[in-house]
Amino acid sequence: MDMDDGAPSRRALVGEAVRLGMTYLCLTALIYGAATQFFEAGPGQADPKGFAGYSMLVDLIAGVTSYFVMSVAVWKFRRSKMIYNVIVCFIIATCVAFADFFVMREVYRVFFASANLNYSIRANVEDLFMCWVAFFGWSCVFLTLLFSLDVRDRERRLAAVREEALSAQMRALRYQINPHFLFNTLNSIAGLIEEGSATRAEQMVLSLSTFLRTTLTLDPFHDVRLSEELTLQEEYLEIEHQRFSDRMSFHIDMPDDVRHALVPSLILQPLIENAIKHGVGAMAGQVSIWLSARREADRLQVVVENNMPVEMVGPKPLGMGVGLKNVAGRLRARFQNDWQFTAGPAAPGVYRAALDLPWRTE
Template sequence: MAGMMRAREALILAVTLWTALSINDFLLLPGGFLILAPGWISSIVLALLLAQVLQRLENLPRQQAIGFGVLAVMATAASQAVFDVTAIMTIGPHVLPGGTGVPGFAIADTFDKAILQFRMSLMWNTVAFGFYAAAISLLNAQRQKLDAEMRALRYELNPHFLFNTLNSIAGLIEEGSGGRADRMVLSLSRFLQTTLTLDPLHDVPLVDEIALQRDYLEIERERFADRMTFDIRLPAGLETALVPSLILQPLIENAVKHGVAASRTPVTIVLEARREADRLLLSVENGLPEDGSAYGKPAGMGVGIRNIADRLQARFGNRWRFSTGPVEGGLYRASIELPLRMVLGCSHGEIRPELHDTY
């Protein structure tokens, strides 16, 4: 995913930059399209190759990366200059009436003029490709910073989840429920095998995220079998909606810890997804303890809740909403609102019917 995004960014930047640089020449140079278009295309191709080289240099020590990067820019600029001179020598006399009278061009019909044109083109392309390389390096640095922040947020979540689950297993052992504890350990092993291999920078289809949460709820139901049920509501057509991996995990954990574990009566946890225009709404709802004390402290103080807000901010900027709090009927609800994004290549006709499972 990261490599695909970098290639796309490099292409967009290259097309934008060289189109902007060429507009003035296209407008001022009569009949210049035939001589400028090949150079425009070759510049974009060379820019993409340069971006690939710069990406491979990222793993080198800083001084070596800078040195090889400068050489790569010079080599790219020289290659483009050679192409420019060749195009001018072969095409220029036929499409540029007036020859040397055209501003910015010295028709390379002699060796001296070819050298002059090469020097002019080399200087110009060195500046252009140097600016492009600087922009690519800046984009890569920003992406690396964001990647590091996202990975730190995800890895902060794993120990938190593991502690809660192991605490549940310990509770079963203390109760003398060895068989249920064994099943829970096996379920935990499968769950961790999946979650610990997820890339925190990759979004996942909603159906996969909900499947993981169903596995976790099955783990906890082993402990609270007599007073815990869960209801999953996934409308048809939303299975391929993209969400950050494990974004629902802290909400499910809180529902179990503060809803089920703190209550003496049966509690149902409802995990629901729905669509409103171009927005995806996810919610986790559970019953409150009889005295409502489990959520006494201000919302957002927990590690998991704070982690969700940080991840959403890093991923979506200001295009998200996150709210938690009591609602009517003695319930507590946590809701996430995100831009609706679907997996490419999937149509609604390929999606299975609505999922509405109660356990």
């Protein structure tokens, strides 16, 4: 809904006020008409001969004008305290009702002088009271409409602020990943240069350029298919393959239907990076990395395992590694409490990182 300076916009307010006003007037007219028929004066009773209701056109014009003036007054003078607003509605309805009565009386005197109408307040007090009741009722209904619009506006603004905060948090966590990866890759390139492997270093630079170009175009608030995430990781592994081609192997095990599941972009990159750093980088022999994914009911389970030195025992706390900490932070920002993430030794010489996420597809 369009808003202007924290208040309901005129277009939205007029639209809902007109619909609400028509409903209110129809119901008021229905009740008033039924009451008039039920309490109609009998043959022996006197006719009050008041001027109210003599001309439907005059009453209609006066009523619409009074409702409009009263609505504008309620809109302008309302405050946050409800007791104050009710008193204001009472005062506005009283002033408008008497103003409406005296203005209509003068109009009838000018245009209906020959109608022999009674213009005294005593003869028209019942209609004056009914007019005040209708005005006071409408002012309260209109005040409720304004309050409802204000509440909806605050909810919309609060939701927008929360979404922006969540997006900013996810972007911040996402941007912590790339510098970490870039730092490790540049160290690897520097190591290849020191070893005299200029060709392999050049290939790693080209692979790094391709990978960064792809990842920097991704929206961290947008989920990708698991197959697309695997494609990105293959580009990343191509970079690391330049250094560990003789000691690293990568295996993927997942059904075809699981490849269509949605995951946060680059959520696997820190896990695979840690598998290379703490597995391949810490061992002299052959190291395997396994990536598996399964669907269990309405959950997606993704597991990354790698070889590790046997002497590294005991679970590693989640907050010790930058990569693992970022994974947990992104999942918390994206799914609130609907996620699980565990990381630690699964068996002697095997390290496992497991994700449990809601099952989602496009």
